[in-house]
Amino acid sequence: MDCRQAAKRARVHVRTCAILAWMHELSIAYNLVEIVDAAARNAGAARVNVVHLRLGAMAGVVEDALQFSFPIAATGTLAEGAALVIEPVAVQVYCDRCAAPQTLAPPFVFRCPVCGQPVVRLLQGRELQIEAIEIEESAAEKEADVHATAHP
Secondary structure (H helix, E strand, O other): OOHHHHHHHHHHHHHHHHHHHHHHHHHHHHHHHHHHHHHHHHOOEEEEEEEEEEEEOOOOOOHHHHHHHHHHHHOOOOOOOOEEEEEEEOEEEEEOOOOEEEEEOOOOOOEOOOOOOEOOEEEEOOOEEEEEEEEEEOHHHHHHHHHHHHOO
16 A cells, blocks of 8 residues: 555545544433423423533543534524524542542643642532523413412
């Protein structure tokens, strides 16, 4: 195999890996939208305006890929056109020697950054949590609210 063939194979492999990684985030986006859509329908919403998500640094999710995938997954749901606001969550562990929580910086070496002691207790950093959704009420809900306020 000559150099050009090897380079072409390497590019194809990198492209395939990138596509597979984006598919992972797309399936996560579909799951998030399903949860958000159900919650919005249960609340009588006309649409979802904003979805607030907490995303841990060790959740195994690429934020940019999730941001790209979310509108695709939201098509045809109450979340279509909604903004996805992601709050990054740092990796935090508990150090027994220091008797205190410590925040780890990437790359994540599970040693206390203060004393160097190996740590095994993960406090946060694997979250993939819908924190809140902002909805627009349906006309029927707004009318019911107005009626309830006018006639106590």
